[in-house]
Amino acid sequence: MNLAFHDLTPNKSMPQAAREVLGLNLKFIETPRFTTGGQTIYDAFERFDRDVLLKTFFAGQPEDLTRTYHPKMYVKSIWTPPLSSIPSTVKNRINNFHKAVKKVFVRKHGKPNLHRYQSRLLAKIRRMSNILIVMADKGLGPCAVTYEQYVKDAGNF
DSSP: OOOOOEEOSTTOOSOTTHHHHHTTOTTOOOOOSBOSOTHHHHHHHHHHHHHHHHHHHHTTSOOOTTSOOOGGGOOOOOOOOOGGGSOHHHHHHHHHHHHHHHHHOOOOBOOOSSOHHHHHHHHHHHHOTTEEEEEOGGGOOEEEEEHHHHHHHHHTO
């Protein structure tokens, strides 16, 4: 495994163990503490339900092709069709879909792909507001550089 990381800060101010974490590459993604579930699913259900209800309500109606759509003039509506206008079969299918999805998306603890000290180190690096982690040229891996140095170097091009 190539753990290429370059500390280009003036005083080599990055922690020694940073090479171990940042050398995994910038495409490395730490697994979340918990899997998707709970409120995230309910938020998605709200949007899904509204989309299905709107499509059902307006199904079979001819489209008004004379109206032009201007994205800058568009204001998203929050209107939802009355449930009394939706066939019961559609409502039953939505409920069955909710039940099936809730069974699959149960919030669980995620299996970490970093050691605890690596995770803490990564959080500490994220909090360093004066240090940028950028990709080096020619695939040499990530490097740490101060914000001031980065702006100065960018101005030289």
